[in-house]
Amino acid sequence: MTAPLLTVxxxxxxxxxxxxxxxxxxxxPRGSMTSLIGANGVGKTTLVRLLMGELQPTAGTITFTADMKLGYVPQFRNIDSEFPLTIASFVQLNQLGHGFPWHTKREKAALHQALTQTHLLERRTLAMGRASGGEKQKAYLAQALLTQPNFLILDEATASLDVNTKEELMGLVKELNETLGLTVLFVTHDLGLAKAYTDQYLLLTPGHYEMRATAQxxxxxMPDELKSGEEEEAAH
Incomplete structure (x- = not known):
């Protein structure tokens, strides 16, 4: 049996x-899509910070396989209409880990691949300020894909997007999950998206948790706080 990518x-x-x-x-499990759900204040963001190594547990262990490479997509943050960078230049901001004033051939190839994977290649010269909400969020996804991760965390990445854009983004993530074998952790309040696009869900409630297949x-x-959260999400 293949070892899980992550064991808590x-x-x-x-x-x-x-x-x-x-x-x-x-x-x-490797290649799985898992939703992390729970009302505000139960510790979803804290758990993400623990998985990313920003916090340390007081007891217990978090174990990744040796080949784990993490990609992170944040919650949608609108960008001013006057923002000067193109989609391609914005994605390249995630390649500023060296002191050279230019991008290497390998970095340019990685950019081309990430833009292709997120269906942004033909929109690469569009100014981010003029891009749609979905295109902006895809650009954040492309940034995460630059390092060719095998574990992707979507941290409320569909919040504040309209219903059609949420479906489009999660359809793309599902496509990447299937074609690249990405293991995905989707943090969300949207129970409908969780049920439609993920294999299993981890529900956090005060003093309790459960992990089940989303088919169940x-x-x-679900707790009333979650159902009301879903209604708020659907209203966008």
Missing amino acids: DHLSFGFRDRPLYEDLSFTL MDIAT
Whole structure:
């Protein structure tokens, strides 16, 4: 059996007198799509920070396979209409890890590949300020793909987008999941998207968690805070 890309084993973490998790354990199989859901304040963002190594657990372990390479897509952030960079130049901002004032042949090839994978190649010369919300979010996705990750975290990446754009973005992520074998963790309040596009869900509630196949998800029985969150998402 192939080892999971990620194993979280008996994880505990909290802030001062406010514990968030006690004995949290789950795995992310390679090539899986998992949604991380829960009401505000239950620790979704904190768990992402733990997985990214920005925080350390108070107990338990987080174990990745040796070949794990992480890509991160943030929540949609609108960009001013006067923003001067083109889509291609914006994506290239994620290639500023060296001191050279130019981009190498390898970096240019990686840019071309990421723009192709996100269906932005023909829009690469468009100013980011004039791009649609979906194109802007695809540009953030392209940034994440530049390093050729095998683990992708979408951190509320569909929030504030309209319904059609959410579907388009998640359809693209599903395509990348299938063609590249990406393991995806999708942090969201949108239960409909979680059910439609992910294989399993990790539900966090105060003092409790559950990991189940999304085929078993019954939206009607979800906590009221989540169902109201879904309605707010759908209203955009």
